[in-house]
Amino acid sequence: MKSIAEQRIQIYNSLSGTKEEFVPLHGNMVGMYVCGPTVYNNVHLGNCRTFISFDIIFRYLKHLGFKVRYVRNITDAGHLENDADEGEDRIAKKARIEEIEPMEVVQKYTVDFHKTLAKFNTLPPSIEPTATGHIVEQIELVKQILDAGFAYEVEGSVYFDVLKFNESSTYGKLSGRKLEDMIHNTRETSGQSEKHNPQDFALWKKAQPEHIMRWPSPWGDGFPGWHLECTAMSTKYLGKHFDIHGGGMDLKFPHHECEIAQGEAVSKCSPANYWVHANMLTLNGKKMAKSTGNNILPDEIFSGKNEIMERPFSPAVTRFFMLQAHYRSVLDFSNDAMLASEKGFSKLMQGLSLLDSLDTAKETTGFDFVEWSQKCFNAMNDDFNTPILIANLFDAVKFVQNVNDGRESITREDLNDLQKTLHNFVYDVLGLTEEQQGGDHYLEDALQLLIELRNDARKRKDFHTSDKIRDELSKAGIVLQDGPQKTTFTLK
Numbered sequence: 001m002k003s004i005a006e007q008r009i010q011i012y013n014s015l016s017g018t019k020e021e022f023v024p025l026h027g028n029m030v031g032m033y034v035c036g037p038t039v040y041n042n043v044h045l046g047n048c049r050t051f052i053s054f055d056i057i058f059r060y061l062k063h064l065g066f067k068v069r070y071v072r073n074i075t076d077a078g079h080l081e082n083d084a085d086e087g088e089d090r091i092a093k094k095a096r097i098e099e100i101e102p103m104e105v106v107q108k109y110t111v112d113f114h115k116t117l118a119k120f121n122t123l124p125p126s127i128e129p130t131a132t133g134h135i136v137e138q139i140e141l142v143k144q145i146l147d148a149g150f151a152y153e154v155e156g157s158v159y160f161d162v163l164k165f166n167e168s169s170t171y172g173k174l175s176g177r178k179l180e181d182m183i184h185n186t187r188e189t190s191g192q193s194e195k196h197n198p199q200d201f202a203l204w205k206k207a208q209p210e211h212i213m214r215w216p217s218p219w220g221d222g223f224p225g226w227h228l229e230c231t232a233m234s235t236k237y238l239g240k241h242f243d244i245h246g247g248g249m250d251l252k253f254p255h256h257e258c259e260i261a262q263g264e265a266v267s268k269c270s271p272a273n274y275w276v277h278a279n280m281l282t283l284n285g286k287k288m289a290k291s292t293g294n295n296i297l298p299d300e301i302f303s304g305k306n307e308i309m310e311r312p313f314s315p316a317v318t319r320f321f322m323l324q325a326h327y328r329s330v331l332d333f334s335n336d337a338m339l340a341s342e343k344g345f346s347k348l349m350q351g352l353s354l355l356d357s358l359d360t361a362k363e364t365t366g367f368d369f370v371e372w373s374q375k376c377f378n379a380m381n382d383d384f385n386t387p388i389l390i391a392n393l394f395d396a397v398k399f400v401q402n403v404n405d406g407r408e409s410i411t412r413e414d415l416n417d418l419q420k421t422l423h424n425f426v427y428d429v430l431g432l433t434e435e436q437q438g439g440d441h442y443l444e445d446a447l448q449l450l451i452e453l454r455n456d457a458r459k460r461k462d463f464h465t466s467d468k469i470r471d472e473l474s475k476a477g478i479v480l481q482d483g484p485q486k487t488t489f490t491l492k
């Protein structure tokens with residue numbers, strides 16, 4: 001098996017459309033920027049999937065010994081309702097509807113975001129900067145883009161000149177769109193907007209009198225454009241050129257495309273070497289949307305208070321469910337898929353709990369520990385393929401069950417190695433926790449008691465009672481298995 005330092009990762013780079021070997025710019029140090037949430041409502045499950053996907057990347061890089069600076073921003077200003085630089089600021093709109101201060105909206109939903117991600121056991125980023133905390137840097141960046149000749153001012157607003165940029169670079173290279181097609185497909189006729197061209201985007205917007213989130217600038221009172229904040233903050237904390245830039249698939253265009261244009265306009269190089277995008281989550285085969293009611297919030301899953309799931313599922317089971325798909329695949333959330341994940345998760349955890357009580361022997365049969373460990377690394381090295389890793393973990397669990405049932409054997413040394421590697425991958429890399437559905441250690445304790453009562457009944461030859469316990473549990477979907485050492489249970 002290769003040592004940890006010898007593991008080589010391949011990352012799918014959205015910019016090139018291929019998997020590339022990951023080589024950090026600065027030796028052992030990795031800079032990673034992930035676009036964070038706009039904090040104007042409760043974080044939805046699709047966003048959680050994105051942040052869990054990057055949590056896995058963060059955890060695995062750390063596991064391999066990289067020193068990672070993970071920057072994930074909070075968008076607390078500048079994100080308008082639509083991508084054409086029109087409409088209300090999302091946070092200001094919510095503040096108006098709820099009749100509270102914009103910063104109360106920001107506080108309320110930032111707390112919700114942190115609490116929800118903590119339930120999913122995601123690690124906090126190294127730095128979590130806010131847009132409103134970096135207005136000075138954003139104004140400075142607008143000045144630099146103006147000085148470089150890639151922006152123009154109109155009536156107190158500053159716009160990025162996409163056509164000018166496209167003369168010396170390629171606008172659309174990340175999303176694979178061609179500027180000429182974009183122009184051709186635009187319905188907007190000239191004269192309707194103060195922009196020179198509809199493809200231009202706002203770096204700084206003049207605040208209308210009713211706009212409450214406003215800051216003074218060389219161009220008058222206004223607020224920064226959404227794309228600008230990420231360039232300002234990634235540059236400040238990671239430099240003009242860093243390793244990984246990530247976000248949800250929906251951010252590829254225009255958000256990330258605009259970030260590349262802004263970065264290249266001032267530094268002549270693409271901000272990041274690897275652009276990584278997590279795919280979306282659907283619900284019962286359809287896009288999740290509040291407007292259609294095809295929507296579920298994380299807390300509604302954990303509490304069971306929803307119309308879609310037949311019962312509550314824990315954050316750990318929900319996380320496990322997400323990891324059973326590759327981050328670049330669309331994943332469909334449904335009651336049946338969650339029931340299957342709960343079963344799988346419980347099987348994995350039962351396998352881990354057996355490790356402490358296994359008897360060891362003089363030889364290990366039926367399992368090549370070295371080969372298996374490398375397969376686990378290979379799965380993660382191949383663009384963080386968690387479903388393949390999980391399949392390998394189940395191979396180990398099956399072997400552990402065979403040892404427990406007396407069909408295979410393991411040496412003390414192999415058992416120690418197996419335990420260590422399983423713990424590393426399950427707890428450190430996948431970030432799974434032992435808790436089960438709704439604090440289910442109560443259920444587990446109660447089951448252990450029933451197993452003891454049944455075994456006592458069998459010793460007394462009271463087969464009426466022992467069979468009744470087994471049969472009734474089976475009817476409830478819990479199957480008891482009598483091994484040579486002890487009785488275990490699995491969920492049907």
Ligand SMILES: [Zn+2]
Pocket residue numbers: 034035036230255
């Ligand atoms: Zn961003």
